Structures are given as C-alpha cells and as structure tokens.
Amino acid sequence: MKIELDDIRVVRGGRTIIDGLGFTVPAGAFASILGPSGAGKSTLLGVVAGLLVQDGGSVRFDGQAVDALPAHKRGVAMVFQDARLFPHMSVGDNVAFPLKARGVAKAARRAEAAEWLARVQLAGFADRRVQELSGGQKQRVALARALAAHPRALLLDEPFSGLDEALRDAMRQLVRSLHEQTGVTTLMVTHDAMEALVMSDTVAYVHEGGLAQVGAPVDLLLHPAAPCVAESFGGARALEGTVRAGAFSRGRLQVPAPGVADGPAVLVRTAAGSVAVHAVEGGGAHAAL
Amino acid sequence: MARRKGRGASRAAARVLVAVQLAIVVVTLGVMAVWSFADAWPWPQLAPQAWSLRGYAIVFSGSSDGWPSLALSVGIGAASSLVATVAGAMGARAVCCHEWRGKGVFRFATMLPFLIPGTVFAMGVQVAFIRMGLARTVPGVVLAHAIVALPYASALMIDVVRAQGTRLDDAARLLGAGRVATLFQVTIPSLAPGLLSALSMGFIISCSQYFLTLLVGGGKVRTFALAMFPYVAGGDRTIAAAYGVIFMVVTLAVFCVFRLLLRRLSWNADDAVLYE
Numbered sequence: 001m002k003i004e005l006d007d008i009r010v011v012r013g014g015r016t017i018i019d020g021l022g023f024t025v026p027a028g029a030f031a032s033i034l035g036p037s038g039a040g041k042s043t044l045l046g047v048v049a050g051l052l053v054q055d056g057g058s059v060r061f062d063g064q065a066v067d068a069l070p071a072h073k074r075g076v077a078m079v080f081q082d083a084r085l086f087p088h089m090s091v092g093d094n095v096a097f098p099l100k101a102r103g104v105a106k107a108a109r110r111a112e113a114a115e116w117l118a119r120v121q122l123a124g125f126a127d128r129r130v131q132e133l134s135g136g137q138k139q140r141v142a143l144a145r146a147l148a149a150h151p152r153a154l155l156l157d158e159p160f161s162g163l164d165e166a167l168r169d170a171m172r173q174l175v176r177s178l179h180e181q182t183g184v185t186t187l188m189v190t191h192d193a194m195e196a197l198v199m200s201d202t203v204a205y206v207h208e209g210g211l212a213q214v215g216a217p218v219d220l221l222l223h224p225a226a227p228c229v230a231e232s233f234g235g236a237r238a239l240e241g242t243v244r245a246g247a248f249s250r251g252r253l254q255v256p257a258p259g260v261a262d263g264p265a266v267l268v269r270t271a272a273g274s275v276a277v278h279a280v281e282g283g284g285a286h287a288a289l
Numbered sequence: 290m291a292r293r294k295g296r297g298a299s300r301a302a303a304r305v306l307v308a309v310q311l312a313i314v315v316v317t318l319g320v321m322a323v324w325s326f327a328d329a330w331p332w333p334q335l336a337p338q339a340w341s342l343r344g345y346a347i348v349f350s351g352s353s354d355g356w357p358s359l360a361l362s363v364g365i366g367a368a369s370s371l372v373a374t375v376a377g378a379m380g381a382r383a384v385c386c387h388e389w390r391g392k393g394v395f396r397f398a399t400m401l402p403f404l405i406p407g408t409v410f411a412m413g414v415q416v417a418f419i420r421m422g423l424a425r426t427v428p429g430v431v432l433a434h435a436i437v438a439l440p441y442a443s444a445l446m447i448d449v450v451r452a453q454g455t456r457l458d459d460a461a462r463l464l465g466a467g468r469v470a471t472l473f474q475v476t477i478p479s480l481a482p483g484l485l486s487a488l489s490m491g492f493i494i495s496c497s498q499y500f501l502t503l504l505v506g507g508g509k510v511r512t513f514a515l516a517m518f519p520y521v522a523g524g525d526r527t528i529a530a531a532y533g534v535i536f537m538v539v540t541l542a543v544f545c546v547f548r549l550l551l552r553r554l555s556w557n558a559d560d561a562v563l564y565e
Contacts, residue, residue, distance in 0.1 A: 051459050071462040072471075084460040088478040088554070097474075098464035149464050 092126030344531025370491025377442030449483030
C-alpha cells in the first residue's frame, strides 16, 4: 500500500510540532523517518495511524484520503517502543487478538497465532504469561501480533531502542526478513541514523517539524542536503559490511566503492564529513567518496 | 560499636511501636469477641463470670432484624461500591487521558467529600435527597454511600489509570478492535486490579456508615450498623459485641474474597494498590 503524506500540520498547545510536511512511501517499501528526539517523528506516525488528528493536510493510502477513518478502520498495525502487550492475556492470546477482532474462529486463530509465533522464533510460547518474557521476546511477540492483523502497512515506533545492542541487530534482521517475506509496506521511526541507513529503501529526515531531506540511504549519506542531516551520522562511525563488484553493502545500504577489492570492508565517516570505504584485508585499498 | 548500638536501640524502639499498635487492634477486637460470649462480666473481674450464646441467639432470632439488616448492608455495600468505582474509573479516565476546561475544578470536586466533615455532608445530602424524593429509600442510601466512597475510588483509579494511560487502548485499536471491544477486552481487564481495590474499599466504607445512613434513610433503611446501635447505646454489651463480631467476620470475608481475586489477577503486583 502506498502511503502519501501531504502538507501535514500538527499544532499542540499553541506550538507547531509538524509544519507542512509531506512525502510518499511507495507500496511495499521499507521507509524510515529519521531525526533527533523531539523532531515530531512519533507525532507523524500517530497521524498516519489515526491516533492523532492533524490540524492540516491529508493522509492518503493508495490514493484514498483516510483522514476521516478512525484508527481501527485504517488497517495499519503498529509496534511500539514499549511492546504494549496485554498483561491479562497469554502470549498466544495477544497474537490472536487482531484475529479475534476480525471474528476469526477460536481454533483458526490459535493455529495462526502459533504460526506467527514460529515466524518470530518463539514457537511453543503461546501459553506463556507475558510477564515471563524478556524485553527482546516481548518485542518479537508485539511484532507477531502486528503482523497477525494482516495490516496494509506496518508502523514501527522506535521498536529497538529499548533493547541492548546485541539483541537490536538480531531484531533488525528479523524485521527486515519478515518485511521481505510479507512484502508489507513498512514505516519506521528511529533516531539511529545507521539503523535507518541499513534497513530502509527510503529515508525521510525530519528536523524541527519539517522535512530536511528524503531519498535513498546512500543519498543522505553521501550528499546530505542540510548540515543537520550530515551531523546525524555522527562524528566518526564505522560500519562493517562487504564489498562486491565495486560496491559496499550492509543490509539495504549500497555505497559505490570503486577500486576496492571484494571481501569484508569498513565504511568510515570522518568528523569532517567525508566517507571512505576500506577493505579489511589486502593492504588497505580504499575508496574516498 | 556506638553505631551498632544505636541501630539496635532504634530497632528495639520500632519493635515496641509495632507491638503497641498490634496490641491496640488485637486487644480491642479480642475484648469484643470475649464480650460476645459473656453472660456476666462485672467490674473488676478480669474474666467473665458466666458464658452464654445469648448475644448470637438474639441477633439471629426472628425478633431482631439481624439477618435482614445484614443482607441489606451487604447489598447496599455492593451496589454503592459499584456505583463509586464505575464513576471513579470514568472520572479518572477523563482526568488522566483527556484535556478539557474545568478539569482542575472537577478533580477538586471529587475530593470534596474527603474535606467536608461527615455530619455537615450528611445534612446537605439529606436536604437535597428529600427534594429529589430519594430520602428514606434504599437507592438514596446507596447513592449517599457512593458519594462518600467516590473520593477513595477516584484516588485509587487515578493512580492506576495514570500509570497506564491509553497505551493499551491505542495498541488494541491499531490491531483492529473497535471502541466496545477495546473497552471490554482490554481497558476493563487491564484495570481490573485497581477496580477490585476500589470495589473492596467502597464496600468497607459503606458498611461503616452509621450517621449518614440514619439521616438519609430516616431510620427506615435499617442496615446492620443501624440495627446494632441501640445495643451499643443501651448498654447490652453481649448483644452489641455479637453484632460487632458478625459484622467484622462478614467484612473480613468480603475483603478476603477480593484479595483472592486480586491474587489471581496478579500479573502486575504494582497495580494492587491496596494490598501489596
């Protein structure tokens, strides 16, 4: 499903939080809204979900305005930063909840819930209490529950920021692979620039309630349109990946690296803002970009 | 050394305080329990001179209204705590989850029965209820008790609702659940520990109302507290104590039922404001 945001404006308590912001998420794409805390990213996601009513502009799904539709009729599901599992239900009942809301019979929804749990690597967890789960497991249950709703679009609100670094990487890979399997249009909010770069097809950089830049990850990395975009990639962060046929890749991020030998490589961004790819082996051949 | 000594002394002081507090409760209730079985206990004897079951026999005999008034007390307690809890929960949602004009005034108003002396409050309620035709009726007493229990229910529910916000409601709606399904499948069950606490609090408060019941019920609505009072005032301690013991057992039993229910719903011990 294609998501179009058109000139969205949100005013709360006399303060303009989002000021005339618009961009498009192509059908089936994985898009990220990137920006510092307080930039209005989560507010924007709330507007797409129908949890917040915007003060101006329009949200369109596949060309149809959904501004008048309440949240439960928009057909989008959301995974929140704080999982938000229902404490009075078992893990299986949590995942089956959206199916129950659609009137699926009990046996069928139990079977489907078990299937979704298996797909997030939690097979056999259906009868567990939510309180017994670790943070990472909770987030995976939330993901299974959202996908069980068969959403037209999946919204992710900082879904990994409550997890420790090792878990985060595993979760990112899981989310990516589920996105590829299901093909559901996904819109993720994050403040982690590298996360947005390696996971997304499109990145929208939001700054102070406005859109600073929107484009492919490599464009934001190599050709930042505003100082705030460049700064978001940090002082000097290294990204491990591989070079194949003159291109560095890590996740969805593809960066040209002419002259660098195939094999493991590191993408480095210096404080000054220049980006270079270094081969890990083979005498340190590198390409400055 | 000196420090350890100081700590030992403060621990001993704490023990004494706890012992005194326990003694006050246990001795008072114990004396009442003994009195309920005593036939004659003249001063200055330490123990009763004669024992009998006269007190209990009179409470449950056809001549007194022990059973009907007990049933009425339980009924009024259940109804008024339900009214107070529902109103308190709805008010808490309004205060915690929505922005509106006059919110501060509303919050203060729910706490008013806390601040106003009980007798003043009872007079006001009586005057108002006479005009509305609610005086001297059971629904009138239920409503009056509910108003007294409302601040407690509100305070409990505001704590619980504030901690939870609309987080789970939002999650449910984004999974396709409509307003009604969200209310009954998510909002109410997830607030259940708080709701149970408020219900049991309301029940206990209702049971302990005497003056308000007398004034609003006009003596026509005879709850257990009302049935008991003549014996307390009239000096027949055996009967009064028997009433007291039964009252205590019933309220404790209700309390235990709520506690058991709460244990079963113990997914989040922090929510069990009253007990844990």
